Amino acid sequence: GGAVVLTEFNEEFGEVGGVVTVRTYLPISREGLETRRRLEEGLWHLSQIYPLPPPRFRQLTEEDWASAWKKHYRVLRAGRRLVIKPSWQEYTPRPEDVVIELDPGMAFGTGVHPTTRMCLAALEDHLRPGMRVLDLGTGSGILAIAAAKLGAGSVLALDVDPVAVRVARDNVLTNGVEGIVAVRQGSLAEARGRFDLVLANILARVIVELAERGLADRLRMGGLLVAAGIIEDQEEGVRRALQARGMAVVERRRERDWVTLIAARRPGF
Structure with missing residues (x-):
């Protein structure tokens, strides 16, 4: 198990294009350690072709993992009527809005993708x-x-x-x-x-x-x-x-x- 987050230019949020960062979340297990080893090895070989900074690793508590994405997630209008509202944010709907209150946690589906x-x-x-x-x-x-x-x-x-x-x-x-x-x-x-x-x-x-x-x-x-x-x-x-x-x-x-x-x-x- 694990997860990957690709952080990139997002015009919708007014971000400026630039460096793309890939964050991967790995389980603390034998398989996770082996995946880390293979990642480090592959990135080292890639760095011989294109200059890359070394990967950084840190251990997250479950609380960190469950809330790390929240700072990037905000009220989002999707389509003509649908509005995706994080459960921890306030929003005053328009009369025609169909509001979905969402706390995606560790599951895919925030409305941003x-x-x-x-x-x-x-x-x-x-x-x-x-x-x-x-x-x-x-x-x-x-x-x-x-x-x-x-x-x-x-x-x-x-x-x-x-x-x-x-x-x-x-x-x-x-x-x-x-x-x-x-x-x-x-x-x-x-x-x-x-x-x-x-x-x-x-x-x-x-x-x-x-x-x-x-x-x-x-x-x-x-x-x-x-x-x-x-x-x-x-x-x-x-x-x-x-x-x-x-x-x-x-x-x-x-x-x-x-x-x-x-x-x-x-x-x-």
């Missing part, structure tokens, strides 16, 4: 009242909560990570949508029946694997898949996998190097 923003915008455009929604890789639960607040009839939010499941359940309760959103540990195999809308903000490789394992079968005829977490140079592979398994891409969104594909289940599959 382009993939999450594009998914939220897709929800605003394509979700209709009463829809049955499946959120694969729910992370913090941000997309599932947004779907519920935008009018979904029911949402099944799945994640293989038990930490994400705990965080998502807490956020669902905070937002008062526990009657609409069910959070469970698992992946596609745990989803029963068919859905009007499937959200998969994961990775290109995982989306391909899900397509091969029958993702199209989880969509009602005419239902939509929102597939995100796709780096642009991996897009063609995802398109081929979806097409081969009964889905047709009907819309493409792009932000920076990230692509979101919206696909519909084809007749006959």
Whole structure:
């Protein structure tokens, strides 16, 4: 286990372009120490080609780890109506705002990343009242909560990570949508029946694997898949996998190097 944070130029927050910093969080274990050794070795070789400062390491307490990201996280408007509000900040909503109060903790999904923003915008455009929604890789639960607040009839939010499941359940309760959103540990195999809308903000490789394992079968005829977490140079592979398994891409969104594909289940599959 572990995590990586890429700190880079963020025009939205008024930052100035410059040095890119990669922060990685490793467990204190034999595997973590071995990963550290390999990182140091690889960076040393890279520094022979391009001047790099030596990596810095420090041990974090769980409290440090859980709160280190908070100083970079603030109220964020996503799309036309959705507003993501950190649980520790104040915000006075406009009449039309749909506010999601979020404490992502150690789970992915703050609304800051382009993939999450594009998914939220897709929800605003394509979700209709009463829809049955499946959120694969729910992370913090941000997309599932947004779907519920935008009018979904029911949402099944799945994640293989038990930490994400705990965080998502807490956020669902905070937002008062526990009657609409069910959070469970698992992946596609745990989803029963068919859905009007499937959200998969994961990775290109995982989306391909899900397509091969029958993702199209989880969509009602005419239902939509929102597939995100796709780096642009991996897009063609995802398109081929979806097409081969009964889905047709009907819309493409792009932000920076990230692509979101919206696909519909084809007749006959």
